[in-house]
Amino acid sequence: MSLIKSSLARKYVMALSGLFLVTFLILHVTINLASVFSPDFFNEASHFMGYNPIVQFLMQPILIAGVIVHFVMGFVLEIQNKKARNVGYVKYKGSANAPWVSRNMIYSGLVILAFLALHFYDFWIHEMAYKYVEANPEDPTRYYHETVEKFAPFWRTILYVVSFVLLSLHLWHGFASSFQSMGANNKYTVGFTKFAKIFAVVVPLAFAFIALYHHLNPITH
Amino acid sequence: MKLYLKIWRQKDASTPGKIVDYTLDGVEGDMSFLEMLDILNEELVSKGEEPVEFDHDCREGICGTCSLQINGEPHGPDRLVTTCQLHMRKFNDGDTIVIEPFRATAFPVIKDLIVDRSAFDRIQQAGGYISVNTSGNTIDANSIPINKHAADEAMDAATCIGCGACVAACKNASAMLFTSAKVSQFALLPQGQVEATERVQNMVRQMDLEGFGNCTNTGACEVECPKGISLTNIARMNREYLSATLKG
Structure with missing residues (x-):
């Protein structure tokens, strides 16, 4: 019971849900990269993810729960942290002792949350409607051209790319600090932090590359 | 040198305060801030x-x-020093210096620049000790072999002077660096391990009760700490707490 109420437990929840979402990003970016290098594999993988009952009815709800837990706990922490300083400083020089990204996780998180709303609207709601509302037959070849067509409008591509920049900033602090939150700070920490920072740049960069690639290489009929 | 001071003045805890401007001439570089x-x-x-x-x-x-938030930083712009060891040579003629009390809900202002930091005392009282009889029958500490690295780390943690700069610097007014230093100085030594489970749970519970914020690993506390207390102590406390809670 003490674990549920404590400030440290909230750190564990943020760290573990964040790490879970990081593992999901690895899967997501891997499948998405296939849309650039192998449309057939992309179609095959997307169809599998879209119709496999374990993915659909077990992994997908767990993923959505992970996202909800992460951002709800982020809001709870932010509210508590604001209460912890009821009178602010006239002059507060945060830049003197901590990087911008670490002090503004709530803002990068809010942008990512807004992006998720757009992303769900673009792909997930469309997919649910296709399968369960319109009850269309299975079509294992539709995913590639549907994805590429999504990135035809310039505004959507730009929104996605900007969101990936914010995702990078969020990961830059969040991924590395998740292990500190779980109590890991030892001889492996330096190497792990380097890996986390590389991950924070490479993965969002790959997502941005995919969006821009499809915008610049539309399907011509 | 001539300085333009903007100082927080507040009559008492229940009266609203405000910044008051003062001009001070004849300040020399060798003077301490105090x-x-x-x-x-x-x-x-x-x-x-x-x-x-x-x-x-x-x-x-x-x-x-001593405390003081000086130009937006606890203990001022210098590193690894307290306000009393900050010298005016760090400032230039004509500078404007904003001087405020440490700000945290758990550190209410008593008057002007003085805040009540007894929340730290209560965290310490919740578990920052070892229960040994000190009435003449204590065993010499050196009779227990202790790994040199552990002894050094415990000593480093014990150098925390409880000034509250970590809370003042943290954007969340978190007391994790202080509490973790006090947990670590015992957790690393055999004498402290007997009560380790209760200690970390009780001290964290008290820290939460006092209304300090949550740690978000910005590292501001470590940078501003006049004694250089390391973030590794926070990781150690996170480990100790997780282990203590899982043990029940």
Whole structure:
């Protein structure tokens, strides 16, 4: 019971849900990269993810729960942290002792949350409607051209790319600090932090590359 | 040098405070920051005005009594020093210096620049000790072999003077660096391990009860700590707490 109420437990929840979402990003970016290098594999993988009952009815709800837990706990922490300083400083020089990204996780998180709303609207709601509302037959070849067509409008591509920049900033602090939150700070920490920072740049960069690639290489009929 | 001071004045805990402007001439680089405030106070007293109240004691950087948020940083712009060890040579003629009390809901202002940091005492009382009989039958500490690395790390944690700069610097007013230093200094030593489970749970519970914020690993506390207390202590406390809670 003490674990549920404590400030440290909230750190564990943020760290573990964040790490879970990081593992999901690895899967997501891997499948998405296939849309650039192998449309057939992309179609095959997307169809599998879209119709496999374990993915659909077990992994997908767990993923959505992970996202909800992460951002709800982020809001709870932010509210508590604001209460912890009821009178602010006239002059507060945060830049003197901590990087911008670490002090503004709530803002990068809010942008990512807004992006998720757009992303769900673009792909997930469309997919649910296709399968369960319109009850269309299975079509294992539709995913590639549907994805590429999504990135035809310039505004959507730009929104996605900007969101990936914010995702990078969020990961830059969040991924590395998740292990500190779980109590890991030892001889492996330096190497792990380097890996986390590389991950924070490479993965969002790959997502941005995919969006821009499809915008610049539309399907011509 | 001539300085333009913007100082937080507040009559008492229940009266709203405000920034008051003062101009102070004749400040020398070899003066400490507190000596500069002493001179200001002498001028104020000679004019029949109430002096600026601020905390101080040893003025040697070891007691943790002095505080002050100076130009947006606890203990001012210098590193690894307390306000009493900050010298005016760090400032230039004509500078404007904003001086405020440490800000945290758990550190209410008593008067002017003095805040009540007894929340730290209560965290310490919740578990920052070992239960040994000190009435003449204590065993010599050196009779227990202790790994040199562990002894050094425990000593490093024990150098925390409890000044509250970590709370003042943290954007969340978190007391994790202080609490973790006090947990670590015992957790690393065999004498402290007997009560380790209860200690970390009780101290974290008290820290939460006092209304400090949550740690978001910005590292501001470590940078501003006048004693260089490391973030590794926070990781150690996170480990200790997780392990203690899982044990039940």
